[in-house]
Amino acid sequence: MADQTESAAAMSSPRGLPDDQVDRTVRRQVAVRLEGVEVRYGDTVALQDCSFEVARGETVALLGPSGSGKSTALKAIAGFEKVAAGVVTIDGRDITHASPAKRGIGIVVQSYALFPHMSVRSNVAFGLKAHKTDRDAIKPRVDEVLRMVGMLDYAERLPRELSGGQQQRVAIARALATRPEVILLDEPLSALDAAMRRDMITELQRLRAELPDVAMVYVTHDQSEALALADRIAIMRNARLESIDTTERLFTRPPTEFTAAFLGGADVLPVQLVRGAEAGEPIVARYGSVELRASGHDGVAGSAHVALAVRPWAWRFTRTSPANGLEVTVQTEQWRGSVRHVTAEVVATGQRIGVDVPVLVASPLKAETLWVEVDPSDVMVVPADVDEPAGAAVVSATIATEGGR
Numbered sequence: 001m002a003d004q005t006e007s008a009a010a011m012s013s014p015r016g017l018p019d020d021q022v023d024r025t026v027r028r029q030v031a032v033r034l035e036g037v038e039v040r041y042g043d044t045v046a047l048q049d050c051s052f053e054v055a056r057g058e059t060v061a062l063l064g065p066s067g068s069g070k071s072t073a074l075k076a077i078a079g080f081e082k083v084a085a086g087v088v089t090i091d092g093r094d095i096t097h098a099s100p101a102k103r104g105i106g107i108v109v110q111s112y113a114l115f116p117h118m119s120v121r122s123n124v125a126f127g128l129k130a131h132k133t134d135r136d137a138i139k140p141r142v143d144e145v146l147r148m149v150g151m152l153d154y155a156e157r158l159p160r161e162l163s164g165g166q167q168q169r170v171a172i173a174r175a176l177a178t179r180p181e182v183i184l185l186d187e188p189l190s191a192l193d194a195a196m197r198r199d200m201i202t203e204l205q206r207l208r209a210e211l212p213d214v215a216m217v218y219v220t221h222d223q224s225e226a227l228a229l230a231d232r233i234a235i236m237r238n239a240r241l242e243s244i245d246t247t248e249r250l251f252t253r254p255p256t257e258f259t260a261a262f263l264g265g266a267d268v269l270p271v272q273l274v275r276g277a278e279a280g281e282p283i284v285a286r287y288g289s290v291e292l293r294a295s296g297h298d299g300v301a302g303s304a305h306v307a308l309a310v311r312p313w314a315w316r317f318t319r320t321s322p323a324n325g326l327e328v329t330v331q332t333e334q335w336r337g338s339v340r341h342v343t344a345e346v347v348a349t350g351q352r353i354g355v356d357v358p359v360l361v362a363s364p365l366k367a368e369t370l371w372v373e374v375d376p377s378d379v380m381v382v383p384a385d386v387d388e389p390a391g392a393a394v395v396s397a398t399i400a401t402e403g404g405r
């Protein structure tokens with residue numbers, strides 16, 4: 001797992017400060033902290049030894065397959081599930097066992113959960129009234145948050161008179177009304193159609209810029225939402241936090257096989273290292289009877305136990321034997337809009353890999369045997385998974401991300 005302290009610091013430390021001041025700055029900016037949190041449902045451990053931080057102004061996306069514990073982590077922060085072990089703090093206050101109402105958190109869920117018989121205005125005002133906000137302060141605050149989400153003109157409508165995207169905007173306004181320090185979003189876009197989801201991602205990006213002090217935790221199984229909205233991504237797997245880092249680092253240098261497979265849909269090739277990293281030279285690894293070169297590595301290449309990970313867009317079909325590539329037989333083809341996704345079986349090993357072919361490029365014929373080529377800089381080197389054979393990790397992640405590729 002990546003060093004969380006380091007990544008939080010990398011994200012938020014002002015440049016040029018002496019170390020002790022940087023430390024203080026980072027500590028002050030942490031809004032939410034989970035330390036060794038465990039949640040159980042009867043005998044099921046739904047969240048195990050989960051530790052991460054979210055700084056003020058930061059969005060952390062919890063991304064992972066169905067049942068991996070994302071919503072449970074959110075519920076532990078919100079106070080909707082009992083924490084069996086570990087500590088949850090908000091701004092340094094231990095709120096592990098505090099009631100949800102005392103946590104200063106705004107929550108947005110997939111189903112909007114608006115009161116159907118109340119106008120948009122009354123829905124947004126509800127939390128303010130419950131907090132006994134001064135009557136004169138309610139209308140201006142409701143107007144302010146409705147304006148923030150572009151819904152002020154709809155204030156007198158009922159929820160059923162709005163589209164799904166508009167209802168979700170109202171739900172977000174309602175979550176913002178009480179000026180929470182922390183906003184939790186649980187699959188907020190999954191009930192919307194694809195076009196509305198794209199619009200809402202843009203809206204959420206705009207809104208994020210208007211809330212510089214709010215910490216956000218965003219649960220999704222859709223990697224494109226996580227990549228677009230998060231500063232850091234936490235990958236969840238089997239009730240555990242698999243890896244956490246800045247969005248870019250996690251994508252370009254995945255620290256585990258599972259992360260490489262889940263984020264960006266890489267195929268993971270189990271290999272034996274033939275030659276480790278030498279100044280400026282790619283590593284050489286044996287995959288079945290083939291040698292592959294890889295220079296997309298970062299620190300792990302010194303270890304003998306590595307795997308190679310290649311994303312579908314990095315392969316190119318070729319009819320001549322390439323300098324760095326594999327002989328494959330074409331199995332299936334699926335049109336995915338901007339690319340045709342071809343599944344091909346590697347002749348040397350029998351492993352199936354995914355190859356994206358741009359739509360304007362002719363794709364190979366089914367059952368045809370030819371080669372795929374890859375630039376060594378597009379081959380990532382990851383530590384080999386000790387818990388699960390490489391193939392199994394890839395298969396489970398491939399199934400989970402099928403819609404996201």
Ligand SMILES: Nc1ncnc2c1ncn2[C@@H]1O[C@H](COP(=O)(O)OP(=O)(O)OP(=O)(O)O)[C@@H](O)[C@H]1O
Binds near residue numbers: 041
């Ligand atoms: N109320 C419950 N009672 C019993 N088991 C539960 C309950 N809620 C969740 N679980 C189990 O806990 C585990 C984690 O569930 P969780 O909802 O956190 O997963 P998730 O990653 O959010 O999944 P999804 O993407 O499908 O929403 C799963 O095995 C799930 O079946």
